[in-house]
Amino acid sequence: MKKLVLILALTSILIPQVNAQGIMKRMMANLYGGPKIEANISNFFFSDIPGLESKMKIGGSVGGFIGLRMSEHFAIQEDILVHYKVSGLEQNGIKGDFEYLGAELTFYATGNWKLYNGDRLSIGAGPFAGYGISAKYKADGKETDLYEKDGNGDTPLTPLNIGAALTVGYEFKCGLQINASYKLGIMNMLDSYKTNASMRPGTLSAGIGYRFGK
Template sequence: MKKNVLTIAFAASALIFSTGLLAQDKPLSFGFKAGTNLSNYRLGGDMKGFKSKMSFGGSVGGFVKYDVSPNFALQSGIDVYYNTSKLEAKADQASDKFKSFGVEIPLYGIVQGELGSGKAFLGAGPYVGYGISAKSDGVNLFKKNGGTGKPTMNRFDYGVGGIIGYDFDKNWQINASYKFGLADLHKAKGGSMKNHGASIGIAYRF
C-alpha cells in the first residue's frame, strides 16, 4: 500500500511537470514557500497511556502549479519539514521532546476563482512522506535500538491533506494547510502513532 501511494504521487508530480512543459499554451507556475507549523501524533492501542502535545516547527519547499482551466489546477512539489511535539506519560506526566525531520510530497486538486484584486483557492489531495530523523531523548527512532534490535518507527508516511489560500498578485501568496496521516508509524505491535498537523505560510510564485 505504501509503495503504491508513493508511486502514484511521484507519477502525478512528474505528469504535471511534463505536461506543463509540453503544453505551452497552459499556464504553468513555479514557486518557493516557507511556513510555521503545529504538529503532534494521534496515539492508539498501547500508546494510549501517553499524550502527544502540539509544538511549533517549520517547513520550506518548492511547488509547481498547472492551471488546467481558469477555475481548476493541479499542484505538487516537495516540502522539507522540521516538526516538534511533546510525548507525555499520563500516569506521572513525565515528558520527552519529540523532534522529526523529513520530506513530504503533496498533490492537490485546486478550485480557484477571482476575489477582489487577487485570487482565492481551496484544494485537497493525498501526500506521501519520508522521515530522515525522528529523535526522542536523543535517540534516533528510525535506527535499530538495543532492546529489540529493530527501529521503533517507520520512515514512510502517507495521508490526506487540504490547503486554502489567497494570491495577492502574480507573485505573493499566503496559505494554510492541514494534514491527516493514515500510516501507522509505530512499528511495535499493539500501538499506533499517526501524523497530525497544520501550518500557515507564505509563497512566492514565478
C-alpha cells in the same frame, strides 16, 4: 501515385509532431511555481498506548511548489517541502520532545476563484507522502534515535508516512500568497510495536509563498 503516397506519409509524420508541439506550448504557458516557507505545529494520535499524550509545538517548513492550470478555475499543484517538526510527549509524568526532520511531496487538486479586486482564492485537497530523515526523542537529558535498528532489524518508527491534506490560500495580484494547510497521516508510524498500537501524525501549517508564472 508515388507523390500522393509520399505526401500522405509526410502528413502522417508531421501532423502529430505539430499537435504535440502545440500541446507542450499550451502546457508550458499554464505552468506556475515558486518558493514557500511555513511555520507548523504538530502532534500525534495514539491508540492502545495508555496514558501517552501529545502536545503541539512549533516547527518550520521550507521548499516550493509547481502547478499546472487546467482551466480558469482548476489546477493541479505539487508541493515539495522539507519539514522540521517538534511535538511534546508525556506519559506517567515523564515529559519529552519528539523532533523530526523529513521531506514531503503533496499533490493537490485545487479550485481557484478570481475576486473582484483581482486577487485569487484557492481551496485544494489531495494525498501526501513523506519520508523521515531523522526522528529523535529527547527526555531527561537522553536522546533516542527512533530510526535506529535493534537486534532484530526493527526500528521504533518507520520513516515512511502517507496521508491526506487540505489547503486554503489567498493570492494577491503581485503573486504573494498566504497559505494554510492541515495534514493527517493515515499510516501507522510505529514499526516494532505496530501490531499492538498505532501512532498517526497531524500537522497544521501556515505560511507565505510567491508565485512565478501564469
